[in-house]
Amino acid sequence: MIIFELPAHSAGRGLRASSLGSCRVRNPIITLRDRGDLSLLAEGPAPTHTAAEALQTLEIVLGEREIPDALSPLIFETEQTPSLDRLERALRQGLDVFVLEVSQDKQFSYGDIYLNQNFVARNLVQAQRGALLDWYRRVCRGGFADEACVQAALTKMREAGLRHDEAMADLLRRIRLDRHSADAMTRSLGALMSKAGGRWVVIGPFVVPGHDGAIMHERRDLNGKLEVAAADCGATFFDPSQLIADYGQATVLASDGADIYEYAEGFYPLLGEMLARLVRDPRPAGTRTSAELLPYEPRRGPQAARTRQAGGGGQKGVWRRVAKYFSRRIAMIGRTVRSLRAKG
Numbered sequence: 001m002i003i004f005e006l007p008a009h010s011a012g013r014g015l016r017a018s019s020l021g022s023c024r025v026r027n028p029i030i031t032l033r034d035r036g037d038l039s040l041l042a043e044g045p046a047p048t049h050t051a052a053e054a055l056q057t058l059e060i061v062l063g064e065r066e067i068p069d070a071l072s073p074l075i076f077e078t079e080q081t082p083s084l085d086r087l088e089r090a091l092r093q094g095l096d097v098f099v100l101e102v103s104q105d106k107q108f109s110y111g112d113i114y115l116n117q118n119f120v121a122r123n124l125v126q127a128q129r130g131a132l133l134d135w136y137r138r139v140c141r142g143g144f145a146d147e148a149c150v151q152a153a154l155t156k157m158r159e160a161g162l163r164h165d166e167a168m169a170d171l172l173r174r175i176r177l178d179r180h181s182a183d184a185m186t187r188s189l190g191a192l193m194s195k196a197g198g199r200w201v202v203i204g205p206f207v208v209p210g211h212d213g214a215i216m217h218e219r220r221d222l223n224g225k226l227e228v229a230a231a232d233c234g235a236t237f238f239d240p241s242q243l244i245a246d247y248g249q250a251t252v253l254a255s256d257g258a259d260i261y262e263y264a265e266g267f268y269p270l271l272g273e274m275l276a277r278l279v280r281d282p283r284p285a286g287t288r289t290s291a292e293l294l295p296y297e298p299r300r301g302p303q304a305a306r307t308r309q310a311g312g313g314g315q316k317g318v319w320r321r322v323a324k325y326f327s328r329r330i331a332m333i334g335r336t337v338r339s340l341r342a343k344g
Helices: 021-032 049-059 069-074 087-094 116-129 133-142 147-159 167-175 181-197 215-234 241-247 267-278 298-309 313-344
Strands: 002-006 016-020 041-042 097-101 106-110 113-114 175-179 201-205 236-237
Touching: 002 021, 002 087, 002 181, 016 021, 016 049, 016 267, 021 041, 021 267, 041 097, 041 147, 049 113, 049 181, 069 106, 069 113, 069 116, 097 181, 097 267, 106 116, 113 116, 116 133, 133 147, 133 175, 147 167, 167 175, 181 201, 181 215, 201 215, 201 267, 215 236, 215 241, 241 267
Parallel strands: 016 097, 097 201, 201 236
Antiparallel strands: 002 016, 002 041, 106 113, 106 175
């Protein structure tokens, strides 16, 4: 969760907003902060991937929910709940807009507590050096592990000299993976909007053109659910998939387009400006398209984004380019004059 302020166009307080989501919204916002386009007021405690996880985060920040220390590594990647005082103060001062990015409809949980999918993999499964791989596969495929699977995992951990006490057994028995329905997402979004107020913008996952496997099928389905939920709750919805068609996969996605999970770092400035436009957009809630939000024509987008990041946008940027042009022309004339004198 990040709380930030966009500068006002006139005298007075700027537009205050918060983002709830993964690094796919965090990194572009940090990029705008680093180049002075917005002010960061507070951030924490961890990234989220589902609407239910985002709701839980908001409840934690507001003091409405407490997380047991035993589960903190799987939610915050810390030994205990981090301090959230600054975040709570900024939140209670009032925000104008919330940006909710949802990249998953599958959610790990322990009872009624939602767990971060990356931290479950890293701090539980990988930490046991392979002893929980069969358990993890069973949970991912079937929602939860039966007692035989749990006991087999505990035996492997005992033989490897790893923790295998009753608390670990309880974790393995009660952690499950569920896919949230459109109705569940609508309820989560409605609860978020009722707790925080303000204008809400929902951003879905990107779908890569030409990829028709299970992952992209799930993302298309998720975007459909999110668009319905946003319409039902009175929020704006944006599907970023068109960005890839507009700018090209190699430009938009990391690893020259090979990474189907992350945006390219060089594309962060344009993404950040798009997010800022979504935040500033005064129109009634509805579905937005990239054509309405992008600050540049697609053919020129990445180059224009780099020019703007380097300070080349606007009137000052025009004069810099004019000065650079004449500087080059004068240098070329000087070289020509020296060459003629040498020949004479």
